[in-house]
Amino acid sequence: MNNIFNLRRFSQLFIKHTQEYYKTYLLSVGVIVALLAAILGFISYVSDGNLGVKSQYAIFFFFFIGAGSIFTSMIFSELGNSRKSITMLMLPASHFEKYLVAWIYSFLIYQLVFTLSFYAVDLIVLMLQNSGTDEKMALLDLQSAGTPYGMALIAFAVLHGITFLGAVFFEKLHFIKSACLVAVFGLFIILINQPLANVILGVKLEKVVPFAHAAIKEADNYYALEPQSSIKPIMIGMTYTIVMILWIGAYFKLKEKQV
Incomplete structure (x- = not known):
């Protein structure tokens, strides 16, 4: 089991990855925040302060899956560079631990950071918008039936699975090639x-x-x-089964990588 996963070794690998890439990740967050501020602010301005919940959700949805897919496609970018790939593959950690670090950052941490960033920007835009009008616009509620987080999560999970596999499978132009596969499919x-x-x-x-x-x-x-309400959980389960297959395929493809 220690050859596959060791908590101390994994934590050291996670810290090492964070120390090496935190500046790049912070810069990426800054770009996302700036784009969100520009889009939300522009729509609020041209709509005379009518940035409704549906508009907020549409921006959240497409930015969430779009930025997430781009970020995921670059998570194994070292594999496309011969020198960096040798360094990565020679690290004293298992393939599963390297895989898990990439998965946690691209799937779990990304969701948390993006959601917090979106709400921070959205709240500021709405505060500025509502200060000059009597009709107050509500903040996006991702637990509402009309704007569910679950729908965005399903779409993101599917695209994450495809781009995560593509990031390992393709050596160059990971995002473009993965996007072409998504388009063809x-x-x-x-x-x-x-x-x-x-x-x-x-x-x-x-x-x-x-x-x-x-x-x-x-x-x-x-x-x-x-579809009947009893069928929807089955459809969701089938979707996540496909996502799991893609994630597992990415892991075994990473295991094939040798120095």
Whole structure:
């Protein structure tokens, strides 16, 4: 077991990684904060102070998964440089410990830092916005049914799994190549989704959103088909199963790396 995971060795590796990259991470946080301030401030300005909860959630959602995917794609950037890869692979730590440090930073710590950064900026923008108007805009609530954190987390987890595997698999241009895979996979799903749903249900569907809902049109009326509440946990479980497979694949791909 000590050859796979040792708490003392792992903690030393985690501290070493933090000491080496904390300046880069702090700079990245500064860039995210600046972009969030610019976007939230601009939308608040052009909408005459009507930065509603839905707009806040849309910005949170796309920045959350977009910045997270870029950050994750660069977490194993040393592997693309022969000198840095030798140094990394020769560290007296197991592949699992190196993998775990990268996973914790790119998945857990990123979520915490991004959420805190977003709320810090959002709160300041709303305070400035609400100070000049009688109609006060509410702060985004990620526990609300209309703006759930769970939806953003599922999307981020899937993209994290793909970009995490891509960061290990590809030696160069990790993010671009991973993004191309996501685009090809998404296009494939869109192309086969409606014909497959028509065959399964035995009717011609007017509109089909992958993994979400479908609609049937009769005359001028639309009838939406929503999955039962008992089916949704199964769909979420299947999604996280795919994410786990991607994470496991990334680990075994990292194990193949040798000096």
